[in-house]
Amino acid sequence: MLTVDGLVFRYPGGPPVLAGAALRLVAGQVTGLLGANGSGKSTLLGAITNSIEGGRAGRIEIAPEAKGPIGFATQDIALYRHLTVAENLTHAARLATGRWRVDALVSRAIEDFRLGRLRGTTARSLSGGQQRIAHLACAFVHRPSIRLLDEPTTALDFATRQLLLDLVAAWRGEGVATLVTAHYPEDVEELCSTLTMLVDGRTHNLGPLRAYLDQQSRLGHVELIGPGGTSTHVELHGMLDTGDRIITAARGAGLDLHQQLRSIQIKPPALRDLLRRDPSLRAGVEERVG
Amino acid sequence: MIAVIGSFALIEYRALLRARYPFVWFLVLPAAASAILGPAVAGLDQAGATGRVTVGFGVMFSYMTVNYVGHAMYREFESQAWRRTAISDPSRVAYLTGKCLPVYLVGIGQLTVFLAIAAGGLGLPLAAGTLTGVLQLAVTLVPFAATGVGVGMIMFTLIRRAEVFFSLTYLVLVVLGALGGAIVPSPQLPGWSQLVGHLTPHYWALRAIDEATLGAGSWTTVWTSSALLLVLGAGLIVAAAARLDLRKERYAI
Numbered sequence: 001m002l003t004v005d006g007l008v009f010r011y012p013g014g015p016p017v018l019a020g021a022a023l024r025l026v027a028g029q030v031t032g033l034l035g036a037n038g039s040g041k042s043t044l045l046g047a048i049t050n051s052i053e054g055g056r057a058g059r060i061e062i063a064p065e066a067k068g069p070i071g072f073a074t075q076d077i078a079l080y081r082h083l084t085v086a087e088n089l090t091h092a093a094r095l096a097t098g099r100w101r102v103d104a105l106v107s108r109a110i111e112d113f114r115l116g117r118l119r120g121t122t123a124r125s126l127s128g129g130q131q132r133i134a135h136l137a138c139a140f141v142h143r144p145s146i147r148l149l150d151e152p153t154t155a156l157d158f159a160t161r162q163l164l165l166d167l168v169a170a171w172r173g174e175g176v177a178t179l180v181t182a183h184y185p186e187d188v189e190e191l192c193s194t195l196t197m198l199v200d201g202r203t204h205n206l207g208p209l210r211a212y213l214d215q216q217s218r219l220g221h222v223e224l225i226g227p228g229g230t231s232t233h234v235e236l237h238g239m240l241d242t243g244d245r246i247i248t249a250a251r252g253a254g255l256d257l258h259q260q261l262r263s264i265q266i267k268p269p270a271l272r273d274l275l276r277r278d279p280s281l282r283a284g285v286e287e288r289v290g
Numbered sequence: 291m292i293a294v295i296g297s298f299a300l301i302e303y304r305a306l307l308r309a310r311y312p313f314v315w316f317l318v319l320p321a322a323a324s325a326i327l328g329p330a331v332a333g334l335d336q337a338g339a340t341g342r343v344t345v346g347f348g349v350m351f352s353y354m355t356v357n358y359v360g361h362a363m364y365r366e367f368e369s370q371a372w373r374r375t376a377i378s379d380p381s382r383v384a385y386l387t388g389k390c391l392p393v394y395l396v397g398i399g400q401l402t403v404f405l406a407i408a409a410g411g412l413g414l415p416l417a418a419g420t421l422t423g424v425l426q427l428a429v430t431l432v433p434f435a436a437t438g439v440g441v442g443m444i445m446f447t448l449i450r451r452a453e454v455f456f457s458l459t460y461l462v463l464v465v466l467g468a469l470g471g472a473i474v475p476s477p478q479l480p481g482w483s484q485l486v487g488h489l490t491p492h493y494w495a496l497r498a499i500d501e502a503t504l505g506a507g508s509w510t511t512v513w514t515s516s517a518l519l520l521v522l523g524a525g526l527i528v529a530a531a532a533r534l535d536l537r538k539e540r541y542a543i
Contacts, residue, residue, distance in 0.1 A: 051376040053537045069377050076370040080301060082308050087301075094297040095378040139374065 001027050001066055001177035002048070002146050007058035009040075009047040017043045019201035020058070025146060025177035030168055032192030032209065033181040039198045041181040042075060045148050066145040066177075069096055073139035075150040077131045079123035085134050086110070086119040089141050096142035105141055112170075113137040114163060129160040136164070147171065149180045153187050165190055294380045298388025302362045306392055315354045316400040320347035333478045338504055341407075341414025342475070345503075348404025349495055350467030352438060355397040357459040359442025362389045364452040368542035376536040383531055390439045397435035405431070409503070418507030426502035426512045430495055433519035437491040440526025447533035452543045466490045475500070494518050 002025040009018040017040045025031055035041045046052035048060055049072050062070070079088050089109055093102035110119055113133050118126060126134060132155060140147055149168075153161055168191050171178055182188050188195060188209070195212060197204040206212045306312055324347040329339035332346065366372040375385070405427050408414040416423025441462065449455045467473060469483055470492020476484055487493045498515035501508055 046373070049373075049377045051373045051537055053535065053539065069379070072373065072377055074370065074373050078370040078372075078374055080305075080365070080369045080371060082305050083301065087304070091297050091301060092374065094293045095375065095380065098291075098293055100293040100296060 001025050001063045002070075003059070003061040004048060005059040005061075007044070007047060007056070007060065009043055009054055009056050011043075011052075011054045014054075017201055018047060021047075021198070021201065021203045022205065023048075023179070023196060023203055024205075025179055026194075027145070027175040027177050028172050029194055030172060030178040030180060030192045031194045031196055032188030033179055033196050033198055033203075034183075034185065034188055035181070035198035037183070040201045041198055042150050044198065044203075045072060045074075045150050045179070045181065049148065062146065068142045068144040071096075071140040071142065071144035071147040073136045073147075073149045073152060075154065077135040078138065079131060079135055081124040082122060084120050084122050085115050085126070085137075088123060088134060088138050089115075092138035093141045096144075102141075105143065108143070109137045109141040112167065128155045129157050132156060133160060133163065136167075145176060147176055147178045149178070151181055151183065153182070153184075291381060291384045294384040295388040295391070298385065299391045301365075302389060302392040305361070305365065306358070306396060312354070312358060312396070315357070316351060316396060317403065320344075320351035320404065323347045323351075332474050334475065336504070338408075338412070338414040341409065341412035342500070342504060344408045344412055345404055345414065345499060346472040346475070346496065348401060348408075349434070349470075349492055349499070350463065350472035352397050352401050352404075352435065353441075353463045353466060353492075354459075355393050355435065355438035356442040356445065356462055357456060358393045358396070359390050359439055360446060360452065360455045360459060362393055363443075363446040364455070364540065364542045367452070367540045372536065372539070379536070382534045382536075385536070386443060386527065386531055386534065390443065393442075394435055394439045397438055398431060401431040401435060405499075414503050416507070417502060417505055418509075422507065423502050426507070426509070427499060429516045430498040430502070430512060430519070433516050433523050434491060434495040436523030437519055437526065440523045440530065441491075443530035444526050444533070446540075447530050450538075451541045456543070466492050469493070471496045491519055491522060 002023070004021060004023040007018050007021040007023075008016055010016045021040075021044055023031070023033075023044075033041055033044070043052065047054075047056050049070050050056070051072065080091070083091070086106060089106045090102060093105045093109075094100060097105070110116055113136065115134060115137060118130060118134070123131060123134065132152070136149070136152065139149075152164055156164065168178060168180070172193070180188070180191050182191075192209055195206040195209045197206060321344075324340075324344040327343070329335065329343050332339065332343050334342060366375055405414075409416055409423070416427075418426065442459070445455060445458065445462075449458070469479075469487040470476070470490035471479065471487060472492050476487055476493060476496070479487065494515040498512045501511040501515075505511070
C-alpha cells in the first residue's frame with residue numbers, strides 16, 4: 001500500500017534526521033516502528049505525509065488503490081477546543097474528502113470510536129483519554145487505506161487502551177495498512193504484526209513480529225531446574241531448537257548436567273529482552289528498557 | 291473548494307460567536323474612546339464633528355481584524371490541527387478565504403455600525419444625499435476592510451510566533467490609525483505625519499469617508515481612494531497566498 005525507500009529528511013538548516021529510511025506498509029498489516037526519543041520516528045511520519053517543512057529526498061510510493069489522503073494521528077492531540085466532538089469530526093471529514101455532506105462518515109466514526117455520549121461535548125471539556133480517542137477519530141474519519149499513529153497509547157487508561165487495541169485489530173480485517181510508532185516494546189507486541197526499528201535515522205526491518213520472536217526465542221533464555229527444585233537462569237547462545245543443541249550449550253556454559261539438571265524450560269522472551277540483547281538495535285531502545 | 295472554504299469559515303464563525311470578547315475590541319472600545327474624548331481630540335468644532343470622531347475611532351479599531359486574522363490563523367497551531375490540514379493540502383486561496391471570511395465580515399459590520407450611528411444619531415451629514423452617500427461609504431469600507439485582513443495575512447506569513455504577531459497588531463492598530471487621521475484628521479497632523487500618513491490605508495479610507503460626509507460628495511475622490519484600497523487589499527492577499535506554506539510550523543501562545 002505504501003513503499004518508502006531511501007528516504008532522507010532534514011529540517012531547514014539542520015543535519016539529516018533520516019538517513020535512508022525504508023519501509024513497506026502492506027494492506028491488513030500493522031507495522032510497529034520502535035525507536036528511542038529523538039530517533040526520528042515522528043519525523044519519518046511527517047516526511048511520509050509531507051506535512052513538515054524541510055528537505056526531503058527518496059522514494060515514497062502510494063498504491064493507486066489506496067483511498068483518501070493518508071490518515072495521520074499525530075502525537076499531539078489535534079482538536080479545535082471550542083468545537084464539539086461532532087463538529088471536529090465534521091470538519092476533519094470535509095477537509096479530507098472535499099465534500100460538504102459527510103454525515104455518514106461522521107456517524108460511522110462516532111460509532112466505531114464509541115463517542116456517542118460525547119458527540120455534543122466541546123473538546124476542551126473532554127478528559128485526556130477522551131481527547132485522544134476523539135483525535136484518533138478525526139484523523140481516520142475519512143476511512144483512509146493508510147493509517148499512521150504516532151505514540152497512540154500516550155496517557156491512555158486501561159479501558160481506552162483496550163479500545164484502541166480492538167480498533168487496530170479490526171482495521172487488519174478491513175485491509176488497512178497501519179504504522180504505529182511506540183517507545184515501549186509492549187505496545188508493539190500487542191498492536192503490531194511486523195516490526196521496524198529506527199536507529200540513528202536508519203530503519204531496520206525485522207519482518208513479521210511473531211516469526212522474529214519465535215526465531216529469537218530459540219537463541220537462549222533457558223531456565224535449568226536443579227534437583228532441589230532450585231532454578232538457575234542461564235543465557236545460552238546459539239540455535240536451541242533441539243535437545244542436543246541445548247545440552248551442548250549448557251555444557252559450554254559450565255553446567256554439570258548429570259548433577260544439576262532436572263528439567264529445562266525454554267521461556268519465550270519478551271520483545272524488550274530481545275531488543276536489549278541485540279547490539280545493533282540496542283541504541284534504539286536502551287534508553288527505555290535499560 | 292466550497293466545502294473547504296465553508297468548513298474553515300464555520301470554525302472561525304463559531305470561535306468568534308463563542309468567544310464574545312472580540313466585540314469589546316470592535317465595538318465597545320471605540321465607542322468608549324469617542325465618547326470620552328469627544329470632538330475636542332480631533333480639533334473639530336463644525337457640525338457633525340462628533341460623528342466624524344466616532345467614525346475615526348471606528349476606522350481605527352476596525353483594524354482589530356489584523357489581530358483576529360491572527361487568531362484564526364494561529365488557531366491551527368493552538369489546536370495542533372495544522373498537520374492534518376497540511377496533509378489534506380487544500381488550495382491556499384480556499385484556506386485563506388475560509389479562515390478569514392468571518393473576520394472580514396465582522397470588520398465590515400463594525401464599520402457599518404459606526405457609520406450608521408454617526409450618520410443616524412450624531413449628525414454626520416451625507417453630502418450627496420442618503421442613497422448616494424450610503425453607496426459611497428459602501429464602496430469605501432468594503433475594500434478598506436479587505437486591507438485589514440490582507441495586513442493580517444501577510445504578517446502571519448512573516449511571523450512565526452503568535453506573541454510577536456499579537457504585540458505587533460496593537461502597534462499597527464495605533465500607528466496606522468493615528469498616521470492615517472483616525473484620531474486627529476490628517477490636515478491637523480504635523481507635516482511629516484501627514485506625509486507618512488499617505489502610506490496608510492486609513493488615510494485613503496478617511497479621505498473617501500470625509501468626502502462622502504463632510505466634503506462635497508464627489509465620486510472622483512471616493513473612486514480613486516477605494517480603487518487604491520482595493521489594489522492594496524488584493525495585493526496583500528495575493529502576496530500572502532503566494533507565501534503561505536501550510537507545512538511551516540508556527541507557535542501559538
